[in-house]
Amino acid sequence: MNIFPSDQELPTQHLAACFNSTSATYKFYWLLAITDAIQSGQKEIKKEQLFASMLSNAWYTVNYFQVSFGQQDMIQHTVRQLKDIEGLNIDEDRSRIKMRLENSDNPKTRKLLFHFDNQVPHWFLSPWYTGINSRGKIYELSQDEVNQPIYRLYKDRIIISDKWFVYLTKHIRIIRDYVYWNLSLFLQVRNPNVPDIPNKLIKPASRNSLIKQRKFWDYVIDVNGPLSCIYTGKELYKGQYHVEHFVPYSFVSHDQIWNLIPADGSFNVSKSNKLPTLEHYFEPFYAMQDTAIRTYMRDKPNERLLEDYFYIGTDLSTGLSRDKFYDVINPLVTIASNNGFEFLYK
Template sequence: MQLPHSKELPIGKLAGSFGSTSATYKFYWLLAVIELVEERNNKILKRDLFASMIANAWYTVNYFHVSFGKQDLIQKAVEDILKIENLTVDIKKEKLTQKLQDTKNKATATILSHFNKNVPHWFLSPWFPKSKIETHTAQKKRIYESSQKLENDCLYALYEDYIIINPIWTGYLQTNAKIIKDFCYWNLSLFLQSRNPNVPAIPNKLIRPILRSSLSRQRSQYWDIVFAELGTIDCIFTNTRLGKDNFVLDHFVPHAFVSHNLLWNLIPIEKHFNTIKSDRLPLLEKHFDKFFALQKTAYEIMRHNPKSQKLLEDYLTIFPELENTGDFRYDKFKESLQPLISIAGNNGFSYLIG
């Protein structure tokens, strides 16, 4: 993906900001700059930019548990602020941003101000590259001084507590804001995928979805029919007897990890326990056999039902041969789920107790 061309501006230098990236701060810094420029701000407080960086990374870190790398300051900041401020994972972005901008908590303020040590000036490195004999301290001082003169058509001028967008960039940033943000997210997804090679659907985990997709189709066209055939089903977690009107569909491997609603990962469970389970991981040694048995029973009931044929295609992602053989294999299913659950556990998802 490329940034929109401009004959007047050094677009290559803006793209070059992502050329040598070992952490996520460059992506989130530019996203924050664009968001605030969209609000017609040219003079932007660094505190507001740092708050926006945290808010944009919030859901990716705290809900999806995507790893940014052990040394990444943004991931650690997001995790620490969650505890320090006693916030919820699902706090709205606007409310979180405002809270961070207005915080009186010294610990939170210290975390935010720490980004000032490196982020604002190193982002301008493509405009002001380091010379062979120059120390990092000397380069930082030079970047501040040169940017205030808007040398090399740099993106912004740097001051202690704020930045001022170079006027020659303002129109470009505002006109192309969506494309530039897409460019950031595209590069961010590549960066994070390289650090989470076995985590599915990284691009879907960069922005909090407005609404999660409904499971009404999977319920009405599949599990309701299974209940009509069986009468009742025992919840695989609580052994509660479930009827057609007192169950909810749950993701066996949490939706926050897999980011899909494929039928092979959905199971009817007891409503109250669904709240308790939340995004916790099942214990394969305790829950898989019951999960598999119910999945297989449901599949055998629905295999020849004309209403379910489109939905049944979901199973082909783990049983490519199923359509021809009808062989719903225990070992194949378990081998597909085992690494997903292990990776999710390693990424910070907790397990059901006992």
């Protein structure tokens, strides 16, 4: 079935067929890299640009959110290696990553980039050349534009045909949305217990403000006096703390109040996206949350942020059950650890 808009002159069914059988992520990221270039008006695109674009698009998903691509996926392995080789941050800006990789003169980086030349550019065209297993033959047929391939293949570049360039430009939003949707389905199968995969595919322009959540905790401090940071023991006064994700944002991908507490600002920065060890930190975390709920249920039972607790099956009319709350937090920490998040040790 052709899921892309039809065209009287182009075999668009072949583009759809590229995703009939996917055992790795490279097809998704290859087409995203091509559409990145088309959005900037390019028809002739160097391979190193495309490979750098593939890896920069996957960077945040792999290094920040630590989503698994599967044990054999080379994009995941390469992104992790390049982070160390190039000394780039896990949440680096995508355009800076792409520029660094594309222009790197580090031989290790160049070797990792061009590893993808062994398989990706020509096998992506396999729907146009069914039954042909020769890389050289696919290159030759694409250059002669047999069966109207999406691009012509050369040693150091690809060239998008004029008709395909017009088609892709016209329908680029549909095509990119389709790629992201199917990439999210592909990754969700491999990360069945990881929340919110679709929102972990791209780096958001900016994180949500936590103003409402800060006001929530300001009131708790107003009523009860300063709270003690569960990590350092430092007294936390109104306006003198950070709002901290107990289970890292990079795993849960939300700002619900049941996972947020005030914390010592300097410690919160150093904690980064590490996991709290529950044997050390769950009890004080629970106690702080319980204090907040008791305060609001007594004084402001209609506070909107209290609705966040219902998403984890908590009936606030009976208070915050310690055991039920642990049964929510413990699996999240365990799954995040299994996905590669490191623990914060006391």
